[in-house]
Amino acid sequence: MEYFLQQLINGVTLGSIYGLIAIGYTMVYGIIGMINFAHGEIFMIGSFIALAVFLALAAIGITFLPLVLLLMVVVAMLCTAAWGWTIERVAYRPLRGSFRLAPLITAIGMSIFLQNFVQVTQGARVKPLPPQIQGGITLMDSPSGIVVQISWIQIIIILMTVVLMAGFSLLISKTSLGRQQRACEQDRKMASLLGVNVDRTISLTFVMGAGLAAVAGMMFLLYYGVIDFYIGFIAGVKAFTAAVLGGIGSLPGAMLGGLAIGLIETFWSGYFSVEYKDVAAFSILAVVLIFMPSGLLGRPEVEKV
Amino acid sequence: MANTTTSASADRPEGAERLSEDRREAMRGEPPFVEAPSEDTRLVRALKEAGVTAGLVAVLTLFFFLFRTDIAVGGLDLSLDPKSWIIAIAIAFAGRFLLTYFVFGGERPTVGGWKKVAAKTARWPIGKVIGVVLLLVALTLPFLLMTLLPSQDRYLLDLSILILTYVMLGWGLNIVVGLAGLLDLGYVAFYAVGAYSFALLATNFDLGFWICLPMAGLFAALWGVMLGFPVLRLRGDYLAIVTLAFGEIIRVVLLNWYDFTGGPNGILGIPKPTLFGLEFSRGEGSFSDFFGLEYSSIQRFVFLYYIILALALLTNFVTMRMRKLPVGRAWEALREDEIACRSLGINTVNVKLTAFATGAMFGGFAGSFFATRQGFISPESFTFIESAIILAIVVLGGLGSQLGVVIASVVMIGGIELLRNLTGLQAIFGAGFDPTQYRMLIFGLAMVLIMVWKPRGLVSTRTPSAIYKEKKTIGADLVAQGEGH
Amino acid sequence: MNQQNRNWTTDPVLSVEHLTMRFGGLLAVDDLSFDVGRGDITALIGPNGAGKTTVFNCVTGFYKPTEGRIALRREGSVSDAALAELTRGGQQYRRADDGSVFLLERMADFKITEIAGVARTFQNIRLFGGMTALENLLVAQHNELMRASGYTIGGLLGLPGYRRAAEAAKEKAVEWLRRVDLLDRADDPAADLPYGAQRRLEIARALCTNPVLLCLDEPAAGLNPRESAELNTLLKYIRDEHGVSVLLIEHDMGVVMEISDHVIVLDYGKKISDGTASEVRNDAKVIAAYLGVDDEEVDEVERDLDVKTAHTPAPGGAL
Known part of the structure; x- marks a missing residue:
C-alpha cells in the first residue's frame, strides 16, 4: 500500500510533465491539424536554456532560490517561445495550405536539425545538475520501513502544472485570443473572412505551446537532474502519445492523457519491469485507440457522407 | 471525421479549390497600382x-x-x-x-512567394528517358567505377549499395504512403523483422541467404497483417502514431529480449550470400576459384550490389505491375476517397491490409539484405530516425513516384555521405572542425528547405494506370494524399 | 400515371419497414416505412433536414439504423413469411433460385454494393479526383476484376484470363463514358471535369458496379436546365434499358415530377405522403409542409411577418 502510494505520487509528477508538453501538441494539432514533431525538441531546448540560466545566475552570484527559479522560468519561457515562433515561421508557415505530409516532413527535419544543433553547440555528453530543492513531506512512515514521501520538487511540479492548466483553460475559454483560436480550429477560412488574423493566431499557439514545453523542460531538469540533447525525442513521443490517448485537440484530454501515460509508466516500472515501460505505454495507447478511436476525451468522429 | 478534415473534403472538387487559393495568394501582396x-x-x-x-x-x-x-x-x-x-x-x-x-x-x-504549384505538364517522356538512363547506369555501375575510379571503387560501390537499399525501402514504403495513402511512421519495424528473421534463421538453423530471403519477406508481411489488422480502422494521424508506437515496441523488445535477440549486443556472424553455393572468399570452392579468377574482395561487393539491384528492380516491377491491377487501383482510389471506395463495394480493410503487407514484405527483403551485408545487426540500426529518413525519401521524391524515390535517395543518402568527406572545410574553419558532426544538422536543414521549395516533392505528377486514347500526366495538385487529407 | 400500375405494392425491390435513426437526442428518421417498386424511378422528397440523406445512408449501410428492417429483393419474389423467417434466423441474406433477399441493415456497407447490388452517389460528389474518368470506372469494377486477376497473383503473372477480363472491363467503362457523353474526357483527371460532367461520371461509376438499385443523392443539384434535361433522359434510359430501379433524393421539382413513377414525401423524419407524382402534387399535407415552403428559413420569415398561409402543423413537428 505504501509502495503503491509512493508510485502514485511519482506517476502524477511524471504525468504532469508529459501533460504540459502534450498541451503543445494538442493545440497545434487542433488548430492546423499537423503533428509538430519538433515539439519534443522545443522541450529539450527549454531545459537547456533553463540550465544555462541557472549557471549564469550562479556565476554572477545570485543564489536566492525562489528568485533563481523565477528567473529560470521567465527566461526559459521567453527564449523557448522565440524558438517556437521561429520554427513555425520558417518551417511550417510557407507550407500552409499545402499537402498535409509536407509540414510533417519539415517537422521531422526540424527535429533532426535542433537535436544536432544542440549537440554541436552544447556537446553530446549528459549534463548533470545537483539537486537544488531537497527534502519533502513524509506522508507515511510504516513499520515495514517503506516511507511514503512527497518531495518539495514534486509539489512544485504538480502545483505549477495545476496553475498553468487552470490559467490556460481560462485563456482559451474566456479571452478573445482563445476565442480566435477556437474559431481557427473550427474553420480557418471562415475565421479569416471574419477578420481573425489567422497567421498571428497560429503563431501565438506555437508560442504558448513552446512556453509550456519550456516549463516542462525546466521541471524535468530540476526533477531528474540530468539532461542531454536526446531527451526531446522520447519525451516528445510520449507526450504526443498522451495527447492522442486523451483525444487530440482537447486540452483536458492532453492533461488526462499525460497523467495516464505517467501513471502507466511508473506503475509498470514499479511492479513489472523498467525495460518494458515504453512497451506498456504504447500498447495501452494502441488498445485504447482500437476501442475508442478518438481517444478518451476526443470528440467522436462522425463520418460525414 | 474531425472538423478540420470535413472542411477539407467538402472543398472538393480540388481543382477549383486550388484555383481559388491561387487567386487568393495572388491578391495577397500589394495591390498592383502601388508604386515600386x-x-x-x-x-x-x-x-x-x-x-x-x-x-x-x-x-x-x-x-x-x-x-x-x-x-x-x-x-x-x-x-x-x-x-x-x-x-x-x-x-x-x-x-x-x-x-x-x-x-x-x-x-x-509573402507566403505566396515561396509556394509554387507544380504545373501540369506532360513530362512523361523525359521521366521515361531518365528512368532508362538510370537503369543502364545502375546495371553497369560496378564496371564503370572499376574502370573510371579504381582508387575509390570499393567505397563508392559500398555507397551505391547503401543508396540502393534506401531506394528499395523507399519503393516499399511508397506502396503504403504514396499509393494507398496510409501514413506509416513505423516502417522500420518491418525492416527489423526482416533482418532479425534472416539473422535468427541463419544462425540457429544454418540456412543460407537465398532460403531465408523469401521467408524473411513472408514474416515481415505476416507482421504487417498482424499489426495492421487492429489499427487500420484508425484514420490519418492516429494511424501514424500507432505505427510509430509499434515501431518503437519492436525495437524495445529486440533490445530487451536477451535470450532470443542478443539484446543490445545484437547478432553476430550472419552468413554472407553465396552464388549457387560459391562463396566469395579465398581458397577452394570459392567464386574466384571456380571461375579461375584472381581473388579480390571487390568481387563480393559487386555481387552484393547486383543482389540489391535485383531486389530493388523486383520491388519496382511488382509495384508498377500492381498499379495496373485492380488491387493497385484500389490502393490509389483509397488514397483519393475511402468512403467512395466503400460505396463501390470495395472491402477497404482488405485493400489496406494488402498495401501494408506488400510494403512490409519489401521492407523485410531489404532487412535481410541489410543483415547479410553487415554480417551483424543490433537494435540500434532500427530506430525511429530510419523510419523518418525513409518517409522523407518518399515524400521528398514525390508521393507515388518511383523515379522520385531514386532521386531523393541519391540526394539525401549520397549527400549525407558526401558531407562526411568534406575535410577540406577544415582549412576554413580550423582543424577542430569535424564535418561529420554537422552531417545530420545539414541533413535536417536540407529536409526543411527541399520541402519548402517543393512541397509536393521532386517528381510530382501521376501517370494514369489505364488509358483510353492519350496518356496525360496528372498534376499533383489534383491528387489527394490519403487519410485525413 | 396509370393508377393500377403500382409496382411498389405488387413487386417491391426495396422494402423499408419501421426505420428509426437516432443521433443522440435527435430523432432523424422516425418509424418510416415505404416500398420501392422494381423498375421504377422513385423520388424521396422533403424539406431540408427531413431525413432523406439519413434514409439513404441507412439503405447503403453507411449508418446502422437504430431500429427497423430494410429488405432488398434482388430477384424473384420472396414471400413475407420467408422474409420473417430470415429476420428471426439472424442471417444477413438468403440466396436461392426462387429469389434472393438481403437484409441491408445487417450488412456492411461494401457488402451491400458487392452482393446485394445497391449503388449510390453522394450529395457532395465523391470522385477519385486524381484519377482519370476511365480509371474511376475501372475502380468500380474492382470485385469482378479482382476475381479475374486471381486475387492479384494471376494478374501479376500476366495470365490471359485476366487480360481478357481487363479488356472487357475497359470496354464496359468506355461504353458508359460514351453513354454519359464523357468519352472525349476519358483520360482527364476527374477533378478537372466541370461540375455537371462530374455528376454524370459519378452516376456512370455507380452503374459500373452492376446494381439492381441505384440511389442518387440530389443528382440534379447544381445542373443547368439543359443538363437537367439530359439527366432525365439518362435516368429513363437506365430504367428502361438496364432495368435498374432508381431511388433518388431531389429538390428540383421539375425533375421529380417529370420522371418519377413514385414519390415519397418526408417531413421531420416521417412519411407524410406516398403515391404517384400527380397524387403527391395534389396532397394538401405536402403543399403545406413542402411545396409552399422551401425551407425552414422561409418558414420562419413568414412566421415573423405573420403571413397567413395554409400551414397545418407538420406531423411530429418538433419546432
Whole structure:
C-alpha cells in the first residue's frame, strides 16, 4: 500500500510533465491539424536554456532560490517561445495550405536539425545538475520501513502544472485570443473572412505551446537532474502519445492523457519491469485507440457522407 | 471525421479549390497600382527587417552560442563565447539584409512567394528517358567505377549499395504512403523483422541467404497483417502514431529480449550470400576459384550490389505491375476517397491490409539484405530516425513516384555521405572542425528547405494506370494524399 | 400515371419497414416505412433536414439504423413469411433460385454494393479526383476484376484470363463514358471535369458496379436546365434499358415530377405522403409542409411577418 502510494505520487509528477508538453501538441494539432514533431525538441531546448540560466545566475552570484527559479522560468519561457515562433515561421508557415505530409516532413527535419544543433553547440555528453530543492513531506512512515514521501520538487511540479492548466483553460475559454483560436480550429477560412488574423493566431499557439514545453523542460531538469540533447525525442513521443490517448485537440484530454501515460509508466516500472515501460505505454495507447478511436476525451468522429 | 478534415473534403472538387487559393495568394501582396518602393525606403526597410532578424537570432542563440555548459570538476561550468554569438548575429543581419534588399526588393516576403504549384505538364517522356538512363547506369555501375575510379571503387560501390537499399525501402514504403495513402511512421519495424528473421534463421538453423530471403519477406508481411489488422480502422494521424508506437515496441523488445535477440549486443556472424553455393572468399570452392579468377574482395561487393539491384528492380516491377491491377487501383482510389471506395463495394480493410503487407514484405527483403551485408545487426540500426529518413525519401521524391524515390535517395543518402568527406572545410574553419558532426544538422536543414521549395516533392505528377486514347500526366495538385487529407 | 400500375405494392425491390435513426437526442428518421417498386424511378422528397440523406445512408449501410428492417429483393419474389423467417434466423441474406433477399441493415456497407447490388452517389460528389474518368470506372469494377486477376497473383503473372477480363472491363467503362457523353474526357483527371460532367461520371461509376438499385443523392443539384434535361433522359434510359430501379433524393421539382413513377414525401423524419407524382402534387399535407415552403428559413420569415398561409402543423413537428 505504501509502495503503491509512493508510485502514485511519482506517476502524477511524471504525468504532469508529459501533460504540459502534450498541451503543445494538442493545440497545434487542433488548430492546423499537423503533428509538430519538433515539439519534443522545443522541450529539450527549454531545459537547456533553463540550465544555462541557472549557471549564469550562479556565476554572477545570485543564489536566492525562489528568485533563481523565477528567473529560470521567465527566461526559459521567453527564449523557448522565440524558438517556437521561429520554427513555425520558417518551417511550417510557407507550407500552409499545402499537402498535409509536407509540414510533417519539415517537422521531422526540424527535429533532426535542433537535436544536432544542440549537440554541436552544447556537446553530446549528459549534463548533470545537483539537486537544488531537497527534502519533502513524509506522508507515511510504516513499520515495514517503506516511507511514503512527497518531495518539495514534486509539489512544485504538480502545483505549477495545476496553475498553468487552470490559467490556460481560462485563456482559451474566456479571452478573445482563445476565442480566435477556437474559431481557427473550427474553420480557418471562415475565421479569416471574419477578420481573425489567422497567421498571428497560429503563431501565438506555437508560442504558448513552446512556453509550456519550456516549463516542462525546466521541471524535468530540476526533477531528474540530468539532461542531454536526446531527451526531446522520447519525451516528445510520449507526450504526443498522451495527447492522442486523451483525444487530440482537447486540452483536458492532453492533461488526462499525460497523467495516464505517467501513471502507466511508473506503475509498470514499479511492479513489472523498467525495460518494458515504453512497451506498456504504447500498447495501452494502441488498445485504447482500437476501442475508442478518438481517444478518451476526443470528440467522436462522425463520418460525414 | 474531425472538423478540420470535413472542411477539407467538402472543398472538393480540388481543382477549383486550388484555383481559388491561387487567386487568393495572388491578391495577397500589394495591390498592383502601388508604386515600386523608392530606393530610400527600400534600404530602410531592408535594414529594419535585417535588424529584426538579427535580434531574433541573438535571442535564439543566446544560450547556445554565448553560453556553453561544460562538465567540469564538481559539476557544471559555464563558459562564454561571445565571438561566435556575434558572428552568428552578424551573419543573420547580413544575410537577411541582402535577401530583403536584392531578392525581395524591399518587400516583406509573402507566403505566396515561396509556394509554387507544380504545373501540369506532360513530362512523361523525359521521366521515361531518365528512368532508362538510370537503369543502364545502375546495371553497369560496378564496371564503370572499376574502370573510371579504381582508387575509390570499393567505397563508392559500398555507397551505391547503401543508396540502393534506401531506394528499395523507399519503393516499399511508397506502396503504403504514396499509393494507398496510409501514413506509416513505423516502417522500420518491418525492416527489423526482416533482418532479425534472416539473422535468427541463419544462425540457429544454418540456412543460407537465398532460403531465408523469401521467408524473411513472408514474416515481415505476416507482421504487417498482424499489426495492421487492429489499427487500420484508425484514420490519418492516429494511424501514424500507432505505427510509430509499434515501431518503437519492436525495437524495445529486440533490445530487451536477451535470450532470443542478443539484446543490445545484437547478432553476430550472419552468413554472407553465396552464388549457387560459391562463396566469395579465398581458397577452394570459392567464386574466384571456380571461375579461375584472381581473388579480390571487390568481387563480393559487386555481387552484393547486383543482389540489391535485383531486389530493388523486383520491388519496382511488382509495384508498377500492381498499379495496373485492380488491387493497385484500389490502393490509389483509397488514397483519393475511402468512403467512395466503400460505396463501390470495395472491402477497404482488405485493400489496406494488402498495401501494408506488400510494403512490409519489401521492407523485410531489404532487412535481410541489410543483415547479410553487415554480417551483424543490433537494435540500434532500427530506430525511429530510419523510419523518418525513409518517409522523407518518399515524400521528398514525390508521393507515388518511383523515379522520385531514386532521386531523393541519391540526394539525401549520397549527400549525407558526401558531407562526411568534406575535410577540406577544415582549412576554413580550423582543424577542430569535424564535418561529420554537422552531417545530420545539414541533413535536417536540407529536409526543411527541399520541402519548402517543393512541397509536393521532386517528381510530382501521376501517370494514369489505364488509358483510353492519350496518356496525360496528372498534376499533383489534383491528387489527394490519403487519410485525413 | 396509370393508377393500377403500382409496382411498389405488387413487386417491391426495396422494402423499408419501421426505420428509426437516432443521433443522440435527435430523432432523424422516425418509424418510416415505404416500398420501392422494381423498375421504377422513385423520388424521396422533403424539406431540408427531413431525413432523406439519413434514409439513404441507412439503405447503403453507411449508418446502422437504430431500429427497423430494410429488405432488398434482388430477384424473384420472396414471400413475407420467408422474409420473417430470415429476420428471426439472424442471417444477413438468403440466396436461392426462387429469389434472393438481403437484409441491408445487417450488412456492411461494401457488402451491400458487392452482393446485394445497391449503388449510390453522394450529395457532395465523391470522385477519385486524381484519377482519370476511365480509371474511376475501372475502380468500380474492382470485385469482378479482382476475381479475374486471381486475387492479384494471376494478374501479376500476366495470365490471359485476366487480360481478357481487363479488356472487357475497359470496354464496359468506355461504353458508359460514351453513354454519359464523357468519352472525349476519358483520360482527364476527374477533378478537372466541370461540375455537371462530374455528376454524370459519378452516376456512370455507380452503374459500373452492376446494381439492381441505384440511389442518387440530389443528382440534379447544381445542373443547368439543359443538363437537367439530359439527366432525365439518362435516368429513363437506365430504367428502361438496364432495368435498374432508381431511388433518388431531389429538390428540383421539375425533375421529380417529370420522371418519377413514385414519390415519397418526408417531413421531420416521417412519411407524410406516398403515391404517384400527380397524387403527391395534389396532397394538401405536402403543399403545406413542402411545396409552399422551401425551407425552414422561409418558414420562419413568414412566421415573423405573420403571413397567413395554409400551414397545418407538420406531423411530429418538433419546432
